[in-house]
Amino acid sequence: MSEIAERLLAGEQRALSRLITLLERGDPAAAEAMKAVDGHTGRAYTVGITGPPGSGKSTIVDQLTQLVRETGSSVGIIAVDPTSPFSGGALLGDRIRMQRHYLDSGVFIRSVATRGQTGGLPRIVKSMVRALDAAGTDLILVETVGVGQTELGIISVADTVVVALNPESGDAIQTLKAGVMEIADVYVVNKADREGADQMAMAITGMLHLASVSPEWSPPVLLTAALTGQGIQDLWMKIQDHREFLTTSGGLEDRRGKQRKREFLEAVEEVLAQRLRNKVANDPDLNATLEKVAAKETDPYSAALEYLESSLFSSDWLNAQ
Amino acid sequence: MSEIAERLLAGEQRALSRLITLLERGDPAAAEAMKAVDGHTGRAYTVGITGPPGSGKSTIVDQLTQLVRETGSSVGIIAVDPTSPFSGGALLGDRIRMQRHYLDSGVFIRSVATRGQTGGLPRIVKSMVRALDAAGTDLILVETVGVGQTELGIISVADTVVVALNPESGDAIQTLKAGVMEIADVYVVNKADREGADQMAMAITGMLHLASVSPEWSPPVLLTAALTGQGIQDLWMKIQDHREFLTTSGGLEDRRGKQRKREFLEAVEEVLAQRLRNKVANDPDLNATLEKVAAKETDPYSAALEYLESSLFSSDWLNAQ
Numbered sequence: 325m326s327e328i329a330e331r332l333l334a335g336e337q338r339a340l341s342r343l344i345t346l347l348e349r350g351d352p353a354a355a356e357a358m359k360a361v362d363g364h365t366g367r368a369y370t371v372g373i374t375g376p377p378g379s380g381k382s383t384i385v386d387q388l389t390q391l392v393r394e395t396g397s398s399v400g401i402i403a404v405d406p407t408s409p410f411s412g413g414a415l416l417g418d419r420i421r422m423q424r425h426y427l428d429s430g431v432f433i434r435s436v437a438t439r440g441q442t443g444g445l446p447r448i449v450k451s452m453v454r455a456l457d458a459a460g461t462d463l464i465l466v467e468t469v470g471v472g473q474t475e476l477g478i479i480s481v482a483d484t485v486v487v488a489l490n491p492e493s494g495d496a497i498q499t500l501k502a503g504v505m506e507i508a509d510v511y512v513v514n515k516a517d518r519e520g521a522d523q524m525a526m527a528i529t530g531m532l533h534l535a536s537v538s539p540e541w542s543p544p545v546l547l548t549a550a551l552t553g554q555g556i557q558d559l560w561m562k563i564q565d566h567r568e569f570l571t572t573s574g575g576l577e578d579r580r581g582k583q584r585k586r587e588f589l590e591a592v593e594e595v596l597a598q599r600l601r602n603k604v605a606n607d608p609d610l611n612a613t614l615e616k617v618a619a620k621e622t623d624p625y626s627a628a629l630e631y632l633e634s635s636l637f638s639s640d641w642l643n644a645q
Numbered sequence: 646m647s648e649i650a651e652r653l654l655a656g657e658q659r660a661l662s663r664l665i666t667l668l669e670r671g672d673p674a675a676a677e678a679m680k681a682v683d684g685h686t687g688r689a690y691t692v693g694i695t696g697p698p699g700s701g702k703s704t705i706v707d708q709l710t711q712l713v714r715e716t717g718s719s720v721g722i723i724a725v726d727p728t729s730p731f732s733g734g735a736l737l738g739d740r741i742r743m744q745r746h747y748l749d750s751g752v753f754i755r756s757v758a759t760r761g762q763t764g765g766l767p768r769i770v771k772s773m774v775r776a777l778d779a780a781g782t783d784l785i786l787v788e789t790v791g792v793g794q795t796e797l798g799i800i801s802v803a804d805t806v807v808v809a810l811n812p813e814s815g816d817a818i819q820t821l822k823a824g825v826m827e828i829a830d831v832y833v834v835n836k837a838d839r840e841g842a843d844q845m846a847m848a849i850t851g852m853l854h855l856a857s858v859s860p861e862w863s864p865p866v867l868l869t870a871a872l873t874g875q876g877i878q879d880l881w882m883k884i885q886d887h888r889e890f891l892t893t894s895g896g897l898e899d900r901r902g903k904q905r906k907r908e909f910l911e912a913v914e915e916v917l918a919q920r921l922r923n924k925v926a927n928d929p930d931l932n933a934t935l936e937k938v939a940a941k942e943t944d945p946y947s948a949a950l951e952y953l954e955s956s957l958f959s960s961d962w963l964n965a966q
Contacts, residue, residue, distance in 0.1 A: 355946055362944035447946070454944075581939035588938045589925065591949035593918055599953075600917055604910065617909045618902035623683035623775075625676055625768070628912030632920075 326353065329360035335460040337432060344434060347451050358451055361458035366580070368400075368457035370464040371563055372482025374475040379490040380514040383550035384559070385465050389425055391560055392463050400456035400464040401425075403435045404449055432456060445477030447594065450587055453481050479507040480583050483576060484566045486559070488512045489528075491520040505531070508543050510562050516547035516555065541569055609634070647674065650681035656781040658753060665755060668772050679772055682779035687901070689721075689778035691785040692884055693803025695796040700811040701835040704871035705880070706786050710746055712881055713784050721777035721785040722746075724756045725770055753777060766798030768915065771908055774802050800828040801904050804897060805887045807880070809833045810849075812842040826852070829864050830887050833880060837868035862890055930955070 328346075331339035346354035371388075373381050382403070389399045425431040436449055449466065456464050466482060468475050478485055487508040492515065513525045528545045544562045548555030570576035604610055610631075617627050649667075652660035667675035692709075694702050703724070710720045746752040757770055770787065777785050787803060789796050799806055808829040813836065834846045849866045865883045869876030891897035925931055931952075938948050 355950075359944050359947045363941055366941070451946075584938045584941070584945050585935045587945035588935060588948050588952075591946045592925065592952055593921060595949055595953055596921055597914055597918060600914060604913065614906045614909065617905045620684055620687070620905070623680050624905050624908035625772075625912045626680045627909050628916055629676075631909075631913055632916055 325360045326357050328353065329357040332357065332361055332455065332459050333364055337429065337459070340432060340455055340459045343455050344452055347448050347455070354451070358454065362454065365454050365457040368453075368461050368464050369484075369567055370453055370457075370466060370482050371484045371486060372466045372468065372478035373486045373488060374468045374478045375488035375512075375514075376490060378492075379488040380548075380550045381467050381488050384486070384488055384512065384514065384548065384556070385467050386425070387550050387553050387556040388465060388560060389431060390553075391556055393425075393428065393430055396430075397462035398430045398460065399425075399432070400453075400461040401431065401433045402449060402452050402456075402464065402466045403433070404445065404466065404468045405435050405437050432459075432461065445480050447587065447591060450481050450583075476504070476507060480586055483570060483579065484509045484563050486510045486512055486563070488514050489524060491515055491518050491524045509541065509566050510559065511543055511545040512548050512555075512559060513545065514548050514550050516549045521547055540573060540575075541566065646681045647678050649674065650678040650779075653678065653682055653776065653780050654685055658750065658780070661753060661776055661780045664776050665773055668769050668776070675772070679775065683775065686775050686778040689774075689782050689785050690805075690888055691774055691778075691787060691803050692805045692807060693787045693789065693799035694807045694809060695789045695799045696809035696833075696835075697811060699813075700809040701869075701871045702788050702809050705807070705809055705833065705835065705869065705877070706788050707746070708871050708874050708877040709786060709881060710752060711874075712877055714746075714749065714751055717751075718783035719751045719753075719781065720746075721753045721774075721782040722755070723770060723773050723777075723785065723787045724754070725766065725787065725789045726756050726758050753780075753782065766801050768908065768912060771802050771904075797825070797828060801907055804891060804900065805830045805884050807831045807833055807884070809835050810845065812836055812839050812845045830862065831880065831883050832864055832866040833869050833876075834866065835869050835871050837870045837876065842868055861894060861896075862887065 328339050328343055332343055343354060343357055346357070373385055375381050385401060385403075389401065392399050425433060434452065436446065436452065445468070453464050453466065466478060468478050485507050487504055487510070489511065491513055511525075511528050513521050513528070515521065525545045525547055532543060532545070544565075546555055546559055546562060548559060550556065567576075570579065613627060613631055616622050617624050622630075649660050649664055653664055664675060664678055667678070694706055696702050706722060706724075710722065713720050746754060755773065757767065757773065766789070774785050774787065787799060789799050806828050808825055808831070810832065812834055832846075832849050834842050834849070836842065846866045846868055853864060853866070865886075867876055867880055867883060869880060871877065888897075891900065934948060934952055937943050938945050943951070
């Protein structure tokens with residue numbers, strides 16, 4: 325086993341930081357260490373917190389961290405940041421709010437920029453969760469910022485998914501469209517002091533009755549005011565209830581197994597795409613094709629099909645539809 | 646040439662709708678028609694309008710459409726909707742606002758949902774732009790909603806990129822981080838009546854002086870109040886100035902050639918990933934591997950590398966690093 329893997333398993337925070345840096349660089353040593361520590365994971369519990377911008381996710385993470393630290397458990401925080409050009413100044417504020425935990429050695433905080441990544445949650449987040457787990461972290465909080473695929477991707481890494489909503493964002497039904505109801509284990513209507521919070525909570529509860537996604541687990545709908553800490557204790561209890569439910573029903577093992585399978589398939593695609601890019605970058609015929617496409621002698625899609633069917637790509641499976 | 650391609654080139658709106666439906670379904674007839682009409686494109690001008698939620702992009706599109714229709718030119722509108730679970734009720738309002746154009750046969754409107762797509766602008770948007778172009782549309786407006794990759798992807802389809810900003814979103818410098826300055830040809834600070842609009846415009850202008858991205862084209866920074874139409878005439882003039890600049894400098898041809906090259910490379914990756922998924926779905930050995938990954942006998946990434954190096958994937962280029 326590599327030195328870094330050994331130090332990680334011994335719980336050394338510096339080894340954890342180092343491994344994450346290696347992961348970010350795509351260093352082969354990181355893959356080697358991840359392979360070595362993989363069998364030592366599974367003890368940590370991972371909670372994903374997602375929701376629209378302005379729903380107070382970071383404040384919820386901050387308050388949950390505070391609460392859990394009082395029990396002596398260690399906490400790892402991964403903030404997934406799509407680094408949108410338009411994210412505004414909120415992130416800076418979040419960082420400032422979180423700074424009370426920076427000096428606490430029982431809290432490990434790391435942001436991941438996902439700009440330039442394809443949809444879903446990037447593989448590095450999954451590796452970071454596994455690294456934190458291997459290093460002996462008790463609770464891992466993964467916060468996904470922004471909108472779209474990255475949020476829904478939280479299901480690929482979290483044991484419990486908390487969806488935070490903002491009563492000021494308007495129509496609860498619109499807020500809940502497109503996939504969120506399939507992934508939410510706990511709903512939080514944050515900013516409970518604002519107008520519309522109760523109505524939003526009731527609307528969600530009503531929709532849950534109609535949808536009845538899971539017969540065994542009814543996602544609770546909580547009201548919080550994360551800035552003051554109101555409702556956070558209750559949220560933590562519901563997260564523990566959900567953990568208990570998953571553990572006793574066998575759902576936890578099932579969920580984690582599915583996550584690993586999906587990660588494998590995504591990795592196959594990722595590595596293949598990367599090799600394709602290398603291949604393409606070194607292909608002398610490619611330039612001629614590109615110039616033909618640019619000059620409208622052929623359309624891009626047809627040209628792509630022809631290129632893939634050319635002799636260079638003649639393996640049977642590549643040409644199989 | 647297929648019947649649909651012929652009818653499209655004759656400018657039949659129903660053929661256009663039909664082709665787009667075929668594109669959405671991934672019907673091979675669509676690819677065939679796109680191939681046939683490709684050489685007949687290039688006459689339309691494409692303006693991309695992007696920016697954060699709430700910056701009034703749809704209102705700007707609506708007002709530009711109104712203005713351009715008064716000159717008799719036809720307009721195609723493509724609203725790219727990442728179908729985020731959290732997009733709120735804004736889209737519905739946008740649709741209602743646009744309805745005055747629905748009865749105008751000189752305006753073609755279509756939304757594209759991009760949920761489930763990987764980063765950047767999905768290929769279907771590029772095909773739709775090309776189909777509108779082939780059908781004789783004069784001006785094509787592509788609006789991208791949401792945050793992240795989809796916005797920056799607008800550069801892969803637009804001749805002129807308009808970035809709309811909202812003075813209420815706060816710090817202009819934060820708003821402009823990460824890639825937007827490289828793609829913006831025209832800046833619009835919308836809601837010019839709100840506090841901070843002038844300051845934001847000045848801050849952007851100041852940053853542009855420092856950055857000086859293109860020595861030949863200085864992106865203008867405009868103040869608009871799209872709801873009342875204020876500043877829209879000026880925006881339209883600046884778009885035409887930019888078109889003139891691109892045309893006389895040779896930049897238009899260069900930009901479009903680059904877009905086509907990029908589209909080709911993306912199509913190669915897309916088709917290959919799709920074939921890989923088919924391959925994987927029909928591989929009898931795969932289940933055993935998946936179960937090993939789920940049971941933590943091997944970690945997902947190492948397993949992916951091993952799978953790709955197995956005899957099934959023995960083509961030289963696949964194994965080349």
